[in-house]
Amino acid sequence: MIAQKYTALVARTFIAIIFIQTGIAKVTNFAGTQQQIASVGIPLAALVALFAIIFEIAGGFSLVLGYKARIGSILLLLFLIPATLMFHNPIVDASQMIQFLKNLAIVGGLLMVAVYGSGPMSLDRKAT
Numbered sequence: 178m179i180a181q182k183y184t185a186l187v188a189r190t191f192i193a194i195i196f197i198q199t200g201i202a203k204v205t206n207f208a209g210t211q212q213q214i215a216s217v218g219i220p221l222a223a224l225v226a227l228f229a230i231i232f233e234i235a236g237g238f239s240l241v242l243g244y245k246a247r248i249g250s251i252l253l254l255l256f257l258i259p260a261t262l263m264f265h266n267p268i269v270d271a272s273q274m275i276q277f278l279k280n281l282a283i284v285g286g287l288l289m290v291a292v293y294g295s296g297p298m299s300l301d302r303k304a305t
Contacts, residue, residue: 185296186243192286193240196253200233217263232256240290243299250290257284 203210207226214229215222232252239249257280265276295301 182297186298188286189240189243189246189290189295189299192283192290193237195283196233196237196256197241200230200237203230203233213264219263229256229260240295243295243301246295246299246301247291250287254284254287254291257287 203226207223210226210229211222214225219225233256236249236253236256239245239252261277261280261284265273265280267274267277
């Protein structure tokens, strides 16, 4: 069925868009990103910001292309889980509940890619 062939590609792309967009936004406002990271007490904010940018953009494109998508999804998980706990923790700030739940849903999608792979329409599949 044609839907099965393209569904994983569409799903990976939908997950990746937020990471690519926010990674680019971090590049264009590096000083602001660094300040935000430092504001929660994280040391070496510039280095952390650089790693966040790399993880988001590389992981996002990895998902879209389906190239090393399992590794890309793990990179994004390594970024998203601590970022969620530091910046969107509903225990610390109840107004962050929706952001926390959104990130929880994204974690679920990333776990699916990490476990089941990128699907038929991917560079990973073409390489095998």
